[in-house]
Amino acid sequence: MATALFQRIIYGMVLILAVIVLNFLLIQAAPGDVVDVLVTEAGGGDPEIAAQIRASYGLDQPVYVQLAKYLGNMLTGDLGYSYYRDESVLELLLSHLPSTLILTLSALLFAIFIGTMLGIYAATRPQGVTNHMVTIFSLLGYATPVFWMGMMLMLVFSLYIPIFPSFGFRSIPAPETMLPRILDILHHLVLPTFTLSILFLAGYSRLSRASMLDVLGADYIRTARSKGLSEFVVIFKHALKNASLPVVTIAGLQLGQIFSGAVIVETLFSLPGIGPLLYDSITNHDYPVMMGVLFGTAVTVVVANILTDLVYRLLDPRIRGIS
Amino acid sequence: MKNPTLKSENTVLSVENLCVDFEIKGKQVQILSDISFSLERGKTLGIIGESGCGKSMTALALMRMIPSPPGRISAGRVVLKGEDLAQASEKRIRDIRGGEISMIFQEPMTSLNPVFTIGNQIVEAIRRHKDIGKSEAWKEATDLLDIVHIPAPNRRVHEYPHQLSGGMRQRVMIAIALACEPTVLIADEPTTALDVTVQAQIFDLLNEIQKDRGTCIILITHDFGAVAEMADRVLVMYAGHKIEEGTLDEIIDSARHPYTQGLLRSMPEIKVDPGDIRESLAEIPGVVPDLLHLPEGCPFAPRCSFVMAQCQDLPHYMDLGDNRSVKCWLAQEDSRTKEQA
Amino acid sequence: MSEMIDQQDLAAQFGEKPEKPEKPWQATARMFYTNKAAVFGLIGFLIVILLGLFGPIIFGADPFDIAGKPLMEPQDANPLGTDYLGRDILSGVIYGARPTMIIAITATVCATVIGISIGAIAGFYGGKIDNFLMRFTEFFQVLPSLVFAMVIVAVFEPSFLIVVLAIGTTTWTPLARLARAEFLKIKEREFVLAARALGAQNIRLILRVILPNALPPLIIAITLRVGTTIIFEAALSFLGLTDPSIMTWGRMIGLSRDYFFEAWWTVTFPGLAILFTALFIALIGDGLNDAFNPKLRRR
Numbered sequence: 001m002a003t004a005l006f007q008r009i010i011y012g013m014v015l016i017l018a019v020i021v022l023n024f025l026l027i028q029a030a031p032g033d034v035v036d037v038l039v040t041e042a043g044g045g046d047p048e049i050a051a052q053i054r055a056s057y058g059l060d061q062p063v064y065v066q067l068a069k070y071l072g073n074m075l076t077g078d079l080g081y082s083y084y085r086d087e088s089v090l091e092l093l094l095s096h097l098p099s100t101l102i103l104t105l106s107a108l109l110f111a112i113f114i115g116t117m118l119g120i121y122a123a124t125r126p127q128g129v130t131n132h133m134v135t136i137f138s139l140l141g142y143a144t145p146v147f148w149m150g151m152m153l154m155l156v157f158s159l160y161i162p163i164f165p166s167f168g169f170r171s172i173p174a175p176e177t178m179l180p181r182i183l184d185i186l187h188h189l190v191l192p193t194f195t196l197s198i199l200f201l202a203g204y205s206r207l208s209r210a211s212m213l214d215v216l217g218a219d220y221i222r223t224a225r226s227k228g229l230s231e232f233v234v235i236f237k238h239a240l241k242n243a244s245l246p247v248v249t250i251a252g253l254q255l256g257q258i259f260s261g262a263v264i265v266e267t268l269f270s271l272p273g274i275g276p277l278l279y280d281s282i283t284n285h286d287y288p289v290m291m292g293v294l295f296g297t298a299v300t301v302v303v304a305n306i307l308t309d310l311v312y313r314l315l316d317p318r319i320r321g322i323s
Numbered sequence: 324m325k326n327p328t329l330k331s332e333n334t335v336l337s338v339e340n341l342c343v344d345f346e347i348k349g350k351q352v353q354i355l356s357d358i359s360f361s362l363e364r365g366k367t368l369g370i371i372g373e374s375g376c377g378k379s380m381t382a383l384a385l386m387r388m389i390p391s392p393p394g395r396i397s398a399g400r401v402v403l404k405g406e407d408l409a410q411a412s413e414k415r416i417r418d419i420r421g422g423e424i425s426m427i428f429q430e431p432m433t434s435l436n437p438v439f440t441i442g443n444q445i446v447e448a449i450r451r452h453k454d455i456g457k458s459e460a461w462k463e464a465t466d467l468l469d470i471v472h473i474p475a476p477n478r479r480v481h482e483y484p485h486q487l488s489g490g491m492r493q494r495v496m497i498a499i500a501l502a503c504e505p506t507v508l509i510a511d512e513p514t515t516a517l518d519v520t521v522q523a524q525i526f527d528l529l530n531e532i533q534k535d536r537g538t539c540i541i542l543i544t545h546d547f548g549a550v551a552e553m554a555d556r557v558l559v560m561y562a563g564h565k566i567e568e569g570t571l572d573e574i575i576d577s578a579r580h581p582y583t584q585g586l587l588r589s590m591p592e593i594k595v596d597p598g599d600i601r602e603s604l605a606e607i608p609g610v611v612p613d614l615l616h617l618p619e620g621c622p623f624a625p626r627c628s629f630v631m632a633q634c635q636d637l638p639h640y641m642d643l644g645d646n647r648s649v650k651c652w653l654a655q656e657d658s659r660t661k662e663q664a
Numbered sequence: 665m666s667e668m669i670d671q672q673d674l675a676a677q678f679g680e681k682p683e684k685p686e687k688p689w690q691a692t693a694r695m696f697y698t699n700k701a702a703v704f705g706l707i708g709f710l711i712v713i714l715l716g717l718f719g720p721i722i723f724g725a726d727p728f729d730i731a732g733k734p735l736m737e738p739q740d741a742n743p744l745g746t747d748y749l750g751r752d753i754l755s756g757v758i759y760g761a762r763p764t765m766i767i768a769i770t771a772t773v774c775a776t777v778i779g780i781s782i783g784a785i786a787g788f789y790g791g792k793i794d795n796f797l798m799r800f801t802e803f804f805q806v807l808p809s810l811v812f813a814m815v816i817v818a819v820f821e822p823s824f825l826i827v828v829l830a831i832g833t834t835t836w837t838p839l840a841r842l843a844r845a846e847f848l849k850i851k852e853r854e855f856v857l858a859a860r861a862l863g864a865q866n867i868r869l870i871l872r873v874i875l876p877n878a879l880p881p882l883i884i885a886i887t888l889r890v891g892t893t894i895i896f897e898a899a900l901s902f903l904g905l906t907d908p909s910i911m912t913w914g915r916m917i918g919l920s921r922d923y924f925f926e927a928w929w930t931v932t933f934p935g936l937a938i939l940f941t942a943l944f945i946a947l948i949g950d951g952l953n954d955a956f957n958p959k960l961r962r963r
Contacts, residue, residue: 018803030819127392139950142888143942145895147902148917148935155928219433225388226428227448227499228420241438253805260810264899268921278811279903282818294815297808305806317483318437 008309012302019298020074023291024067030287079295080288084281089292092277097296099169100273104255104262106189107197112251114197115204116244120235122205123212134205141202146261150195150268157191164191167270192269196261200254207250211243218242245316252308255301335539336385336424336507337361341399341409343377343384343563346392354380354394355563360556361646362507365537369554369571371544371586377563378543379429382509385541386424387416403506422452425500429512431492435484441468441495442480448502467498471528490521497528504536511543526552547586551575556646559583562622565640569647579649579657581627621652629653692880695955702951708944716761723758728911731755735927745929747920753929757937760913764941767828767912768894774832775893776886779839784878786840787847788870794844801840809834810899817905824907831896835889842885846878853877880956884949891945898938913937 054060061069073080079089118137122130158166165171165188175181215221216239224238259274266275274293281289313319343355355377362368370378383389385401387408401408403423408416428434436444445464449455455463461480468476471494484492493513500508510529514522530553533540542553550557550571557574559567559582567580578584621627624634633652640648641655649655696702731742731752738745744753786797816830850856851874859873898914900906906915913934920930 015803015806019806022807026815026819139943139946140939142946143891143895143939145898145902145914145917145935145938147899148931148938151917151921151924151931151935155924159925219428219430220436222388223428223434223496223499224436226386226420226426227502228417228422228451229447230417233447238436238439242436256805256808259808260899263808263811263814264902267903278814282814282903282905285818287819290815290818294807294811297811298806301806301808316438317440318485 004313005306005310008306012306015302016295016299017071019295020071021067023074023295024070027287027291028063074295079292082281082286082289084284084286085289089288092289093274093292093296096272096274096277097300099271100259100262100266100275101300103189103192103196103266103271103273104258107193107200107262108251108258110193111197111200111204112247115201116208116240116247118201118205119208119210120212120240120243122209123216124231124235126213131209134209138202138206141199144199146195146199147264147268149198150192150265153191153195154269164188166191169271188271192265192271195269196258196265199261200258203254204247204251208243208247211246212239215239215243241315245312248308248312248315252305252312255304255308256297259297259301333363334361335364335404337400337402338381338385339400339402341381341384341401342397343380343389343394344397345394353397353563355384358399358560358565360558360565360568362539362541364539365533366555367533367540367542367553369542369544369550369557370560371547371550371557372560373545376560378545378560379511380563381560382426382511382541382543385507385509386420386426387411388420418452421448421500421505422503423505424507424509425503425505426509426511427493427496427500427513429515431489431496431516434496435492437484440481440483441487445480445495445499445502448499452503463502464498467501468495470501470532471495471498473498489517490524493517493521493525494528497525497532501532501536501538505538507539507541508532509541509543512545513542514549515544515546522549529553547589559586564622564650565648566623566651567649573647580623580651581629581653582623621650623651692952692955696951699951699954701947702954705944705947705951708940709948712761712941712944713765715758716765719758719761723755726755726759729755735923735930737927738929744933745927747916747930748923748927753916753933756911756916757913757933760911760916760934760937761941763910764894764897764912764914764938767824767831767897767910768890771828771831771835771897772886772890772893774828775836775889776839778832779836780843780875780882782836783840783843783845784847784870784875787844788851788866788874790848797840798844801837804834805837807834810896813896813900814903814905817900822904822906822908824910827897827900827906831893831900835893835896839882839885839889842881843878846881847874850874850877880952884952884956887945887952888949891942891949894938894942894945 051060059066077090079093081088082092085092118130118134122128122134125131154166157164169185169188170181171184171188175184216235221234221238224234229238262273263275263278265271266273267279270276274297277289278293280286281293338358338360341355341358342353344351345354346352358377358381360368370381372378380389380394384396385408387396389396396409399409403419408419411419435441442461442464445467446457446460449460449463450457453460465476465480468479473479473491473494479487479491484495487495497513508529513529514525517525526549529540529542532538540553542549544550554571556570557568558565559574559580561582567574567578567583574583575587578587620635620637624630627634631652636652638650638652638655640650642648728751730750732746732750734746734748734750736742736746736750742752742754744757746752747756782797782801786794786801813830813834816833817826820826847870851869856869856873859869864873897906897912898917901912901914902918902921904918906912916934917931920927924931
């Protein structure tokens, strides 16, 4: 198991290297460079000064030297500098990631939990209404744009029935003591989390229903019943652990998608996460931040994939045994 | 209809006129028709027939484990030690399952849950029916593995099913089934998926257990060889009907139903003297009928080489005395001619 | 497991067989047309396509024209209201069908070509080629598709071509995996081995022998991909990352983002247009799935 994990980590590092190279290529492909932006920002167009700045950044050197330098910088944690924000990209990322992680994790857990419950409920009552509901629900989940869903929820729960805030991460001014502070943040997170999770929830409910139906027909479920176990134990012990395997796999594969969704939801709800950071960097042609966000999200997905792999190994002894 | 199965005081389980219906495409289809038999303490009943004849369904019906919907027990009684299981409450039947009646299945490779250790799966069965502590249950589980001759039980008890061979897994299944010293052990094709040498070992194990504990065994199989090795009595099934029943010797020596005779012919090593059947070492022609489109009358008629006009009506059970019965017009005619002679 | 059959298996086993043998495609079409939800989806989708083709001719009004006061509630003159510049929402929704569908379909074609080429080559050749191509695919899976597409559009310019290419290059991975799995499975089948033994060229094997047999699951995936792409493009447009001269439904919502608390209709109706179109596509996809795999129905 340890060697498998080690291999996984090495492979993850290779992926991250590849992302760095891609970043570099994208910057190279971009019409104009940082200096053009800088010079334009400064309001001047003096080609001599521009050339000087280029030389000082090493932009006049051959591409492979630049790539080597870029790789070196990235690997030592120097993700570049935001001229627009006057802050290092690494710091910007680190200050914006936590909010995004809280949002994605809570949305993911909520979606998996409720989705699985719905799926189980539908799978154990094949003739029931829930079955149709899961089908309809998953169709709507597929067909609804996440930002539009967010807007509709805002209209209903912030405007017409104002019970949840539609803007920001905390109240201004924020409560002073610890507990109300946390509750305040949670209160702000309700709508964004719900918006982000509901679409994935629809998918998970369908997936876990299918996987549950599959597992419930398995021979070992018949064995469990023949021991005289109650339906509750049969479903929540014997079936669930097996049925959760495909759900974990898909959740792992969908992490990138959840990040994409989070970018939109954060932008919509003005949360201080990666989404607005990326959005602002795009409007302001702040390439280092743009590339930093692409890099940061890719690294997070790589790490999360390794964690998913670990969870899968914990759940399935058949994989665990092979090392 | 008269119950043709006689009961003695040693009878542990008796099944009386059991019928099971399935609803398929809105139609009620009878999967089991009027099945009766009884089981005596420490004896083995073999139920034999081609696949799809209702053998496994009979076993599942005893434990009330027919998938429902679409299936249901539509008539009959399953009496275990004086209690009708067909009418028992859901809670009571769960106490019976794994406690009084337990079952081992055909597919040892898939019948154990892959994500739990075998110890966990045995302990679970023990603690479901016995009020004992965890550590004690684990000790019992280890002992059970020893009883079913699994080497190094102390280590094996912590292993997962995928770490065991098919034969070993079937032994684990037997250990689970034995966990609460059941009165009746149903073995549904327990060796079909295993190698021939392993098959013999499993049969030896079942025989040993029966000798030590006096467990009744119902052996479900399509293999007359297995029946010959294990069974005291034999019940032959075809298309959901019990078509013949008798002791092992009676069935082998004087099968009355053409279907039973056909089954025996396809197993030449059963007969002591194969000379008289040499001419037709063949499979029974045709296939098991589609239960949605069963012919009127005797279900075997379309494949029977002795079919007569009378076979358009369903034959009754004919009691041949001594708990021996057959469901065939020809057999009844034969006995009548014998009587007249 | 001889008799623990569930109802579907029993029905399939004992069920009446069709009188005369049908060709597989005929059977699929028959299955599809007997599925009410699928037919509903197909009709709805055709209406959207017809709206995209002929809507502007029939309804006439230009969506960029000022049709009334800004942010007017739905009323007789503007049945779906007006936006912040006083443009008619209804004509916006009607005119939006064409660009939305054109981008969705071209981007799906783009993703399909990339995905199936890579998946087919990986599955067909196997070995090192497969290994390399799958690593390549995994690399693209690590990049969150929307973030990646946003960066591509931002680095280049937000034109029709760039948007299509950005969507195509960021969303082809599931199709590649599916195509690879199908090719791996089918290339071992007898008729492929037979064709190979008869000396068929690899190109012929890939395109003429294996691909047609891999089509059913691919067609389902591609159909569903069109809907996903509509939503993906809408998200890009919502964030302003799209060709400014093209007014898709997503862009209508994005432009009205600052006004929707005052005027719900400015975002609700274009959003419903997206939702219904994607829903029609999902129903078609589900119908195709059931039609291709009748045994797995209702799963």
